[in-house]
Amino acid sequence: MIRIGGVLAGLGMAAALVGAAEATPPELSEADQVALGQALTARNCGMCHATGPTGVSASPQAPPFRQLNQHIDVDRLGEGLATGILTGHPAMPEFRFEPYEVISIIKYLKSIQAKTRT
Numbered sequence: 001m002i003r004i005g006g007v008l009a010g011l012g013m014a015a016a017l018v019g020a021a022e023a024t025p026p027e028l029s030e031a032d033q034v035a036l037g038q039a040l041t042a043r044n045c046g047m048c049h050a051t052g053p054t055g056v057s058a059s060p061q062a063p064p065f066r067q068l069n070q071h072i073d074v075d076r077l078g079e080g081l082a083t084g085i086l087t088g089h090p091a092m093p094e095f096r097f098e099p100y101e102v103i104s105i106i107k108y109l110k111s112i113q114a115k116t117r118t
């Protein structure tokens with residue numbers, strides 16, 4: 001417990017941000033936004049997609065998030081995330097995110113896109 005205390009504290013902060021979906025959007029730094037996007041995608045998308053910079057998707061058909069820019073324009077995902085409609089996503093549960101959460105998710109996704117298109 002002592003050895004991994006720092007990691008747990010970091011996760012706790014991200015979890016607190018995830019829970020903070022109130023009417024007033026929190027003021028988040030760039031780094032906090034990326035951390036929030038990471039936590040939101042891990043929690044909501046991670047059961048099917050690989051959401052990190054490495055790893056294999058739990059659902060073989062679901063593209064790893066770091067490769068999304070090979071299929072789609074990540075910037076244009078925001079609208080779908082805000083309305084709960086993501087095209088090309090028949091098996092996906094319905095999601096609707098707050099605007100600040102959408103911004104955070106897009107920032108996080110952009111931060112992990114593989115640098116080269118292969």
Ligand code: HEC
Binds near residue numbers: 048049091
């Ligand atoms: C229940 C499993 C599941 C969950 C949960 C899930 N997805 Fe997916 N997702 C899939 C599958 C399967 C595909 C591939 C669909 C296809 O190509 O027909 C996919 C495809 C996608 C695509 C690519 C669409 C395209 O046109 O290439 C995006 C973007 C995406 N998911 C985003 C998300 C986000 C963001 C979340 C979390 C908020 C999420 N998904 C949660 C299963 C899931």
